[in-house]
Amino acid sequence: MIIVIGSRHDPVAVAMADSWPGAGLCGAEDFTRPGWVWRLDDRTALRWVVGGHAVPDVAISGVLVRRRTFYPEEFPATHPDDRAYLAAEAHAFLVAMLSVTGARVANPARDGMFGDEAIRLDRWLAAARDEGLVVRPVRVSSDDQPRRRTPAPLKVEVVGGDAFGAAPPALKAGAVRLARAMDLLWATALFDGRRRLLTITGAAAPDEEARAALGTMLAG
Amino acid sequence: MILVWGPADDPPIEHVLAALQARGAETIAFGDEALASLGYDIAFGDGISGSLTAGGVTLALDTLQGFYLRPGATRQQTQPEAELKAASALLALAAAAPATVVNRPWAGRSNWSKPSQLQLIAAAGLAVPDTLVTTDPNAARAFLGRHGRIVYKSISGVRSIVATLGPAEADRLGGVATGPVQLQRWIDGADIRVHVVGDRWWATRVDCAADDYRYAARDGIAIAMAPFDLPAELGERLVRLSTRMGLLVSGIDLRLTPDGAWCCLEVNPSPGFTYYEDATGQPIAEAIAALLMGTPFAPRN
Numbered sequence: 001m002i003i004v005i006g007s008r009h010d011p012v013a014v015a016m017a018d019s020w021p022g023a024g025l026c027g028a029e030d031f032t033r034p035g036w037v038w039r040l041d042d043r044t045a046l047r048w049v050v051g052g053h054a055v056p057d058v059a060i061s062g063v064l065v066r067r068r069t070f071y072p073e074e075f076p077a078t079h080p081d082d083r084a085y086l087a088a089e090a091h092a093f094l095v096a097m098l099s100v101t102g103a104r105v106a107n108p109a110r111d112g113m114f115g116d117e118a119i120r121l122d123r124w125l126a127a128a129r130d131e132g133l134v135v136r137p138v139r140v141s142s143d144d145q146p147r148r149r150t151p152a153p154l155k156v157e158v159v160g161g162d163a164f165g166a167a168p169p170a171l172k173a174g175a176v177r178l179a180r181a182m183d184l185l186w187a188t189a190l191f192d193g194r195r196r197l198l199t200i201t202g203a204a205a206p207d208e209e210a211r212a213a214l215g216t217m218l219a220g
Numbered sequence: 221m222i223l224v225w226g227p228a229d230d231p232p233i234e235h236v237l238a239a240l241q242a243r244g245a246e247t248i249a250f251g252d253e254a255l256a257s258l259g260y261d262i263a264f265g266d267g268i269s270g271s272l273t274a275g276g277v278t279l280a281l282d283t284l285q286g287f288y289l290r291p292g293a294t295r296q297q298t299q300p301e302a303e304l305k306a307a308s309a310l311l312a313l314a315a316a317a318p319a320t321v322v323n324r325p326w327a328g329r330s331n332w333s334k335p336s337q338l339q340l341i342a343a344a345g346l347a348v349p350d351t352l353v354t355t356d357p358n359a360a361r362a363f364l365g366r367h368g369r370i371v372y373k374s375i376s377g378v379r380s381i382v383a384t385l386g387p388a389e390a391d392r393l394g395g396v397a398t399g400p401v402q403l404q405r406w407i408d409g410a411d412i413r414v415h416v417v418g419d420r421w422w423a424t425r426v427d428c429a430a431d432d433y434r435y436a437a438r439d440g441i442a443i444a445m446a447p448f449d450l451p452a453e454l455g456e457r458l459v460r461l462s463t464r465m466g467l468l469v470s471g472i473d474l475r476l477t478p479d480g481a482w483c484c485l486e487v488n489p490s491p492g493f494t495y496y497e498d499a500t501g502q503p504i505a506e507a508i509a510a511l512l513m514g515t516p517f518a519p520r521n
Contacts (some may be wrong), residue, residue, distance in 0.1 A: 031355075031399065032398050032399050033355065034355050034357065034397040035355060036353070036355040037353075037354050037356055037359050038335055038353035038354065039351070039352060040335065040338055040339065040350075040351050078398070078399070085374075085378055086399050088332075088374075088377075089374065089375045089378070089399060089400055090399075090400070091376060092332055092333040092334065092335070092374075092375040092377070093335075095332065095333035096333050096335035096353060099333075099335075099336045099339055100339070109336070111326040111327070111466075112326075112330055112331070112332035112333050112336065113326075120312075120326065121264060121316070122264070122315035122316035122326075125264055125265070125316065126316075129266065135265055135266070137265030137266075138264045138265070139261070139262070139263045139264075140260065140261075140263075140264070140308075140309045140312065141260065142258060142260050142261070143261065
């Protein structure tokens with residue numbers, strides 16, 4: 001089974017779960033249902049809850065994380081005073097599950113974070129530098145000048161060791177190296193017209209070919 | 221120049237600032253209330269360049285040699301956008317700056333997931349309590365049955381009061397079905413709090429009958445604190461653990477059992493060390509100041 005960790009209000013997450021045979025969407029509401037088990041010393045005891053059903057970890061082949069946090073508003077059945085606490089607890093619990101699962105995680109948790117929060121700016125910049133990629137500097141300013149947008153950036157989708165998209169082979173090879181260095185089995189890297197890396201993300205919607213490859217990889 | 225970010229009335233901020241100033245360090249200090257008016261222009265690329273303006277003073281980023289961070293939690297839903305943007309920029313700067321940072325934001329997040337942190341502690345060769353995180357009442361009751369007395373605590377870094385449960389309270393575990401809870405085997409013994417600063421450590425023994433000694437005074441329960449002579453091998457292991465977690469400063473909670481075994485409960489990446497410093501006279505703030513300044517540590521007295 002493949003688990004897509006996301007929201008039922010995220011059409012990309014829903015479409016992925018629908019398109020892969022046997023896949024299920026694990027939403028915030030699942031974290032308020034009975035069945036979850038996390039153990040430090042016994043991975044065979046691990047259990048997830050997906051669509052309201054408890055699923056042993058050994059039955060899960062792959063996990064894709066389509067969220068970067070939990071929001072208090074995602075827990076409408078919980079008392080309003082407790083929702084922020086529950087959101088923090090669900091976040092912490094998902095990090096713990098991702099850290100011990102025996103399944104292949106497309107975009108692993110790191111340093112207490114998951115989703116694109118785990119990819120974070122300082123980390124991908126350092127990894128890109130180590131892999132010899134040229135990066136367009138990222139400017140962060142309190143001066144709210146309109147940002148210059150890059151027209152039609154070159155996109156490379158990475159699934160495992162494969163790269164998809166119309167970018168030149170050198171950029172594809174660089175994106176694969178970068179994703180590997182960051183332990184990402186799924187990522188989208190964007191480059192500008194001067195072939196400088198703009199960013200890398202796990203939050204983009206995959207094109208059809210990449211989505212099929214991702215499903216095949218996560219199905220094991 | 222040392223940048224200190226945190227509330228002016230936060231005791232660790234006060235102590236570290238005082239220690240820095242006593243050592244003649246140049247500092248720039250501000251709290252979250254200054255974020256909205258903070259000016260910054262930072263370019264992240266092969267290196268970091270740019271400037272920061274706070275309180276009318278503009279600094280080139282390459283003059284910052286140290287950061288001491290104890291900001292409040294960001295409030296994504298309610299905090300003004302300018303404050304969120306400034307906090308985000310400062311955290312990105314602190315994550316990547318070629319400076320001494322206590323602590324790097326990513327390392328400071330290690331206790332955002334306590335079970336996950338427990339994995340790191342166990343991997344470092346320290347004993348940890350048997351732990352279950354669950355929404356399954358039957359699994360929770362079986363865990364209680366196995367251990368007789370268990371601890372209930374938060375999974376995340378959100379501060380909660382640690383409480384214990386015994387067999388008579390097994391029915392309360394039905395409540396776990398509505399959200400994950402972390403349960404741990406109760407470890408009997410004395411609390412030992414160790415503060416690691418760089419490659420140094422200071423230990424404090426806490427004797428208290430409360431389940432959570434931090435709240436003992438509130439409940440009128442007596443508490444005794446005294447410096448503790450930690451075995452050097454254990455102290456060195458805790459320094460290695462702290463280093464592995466990317467932490468230059470940490471507060472590590474240990475329990476020393478009646479038969480002399482050690483168990484590690486948690487690593488706090490942003491310790492409120494002044495509670496222990498005030499009780500024992502340990503020069504923790506001075507050690508942090510020396511670390512930030514890159515100077516040898518020698519207590520002033």
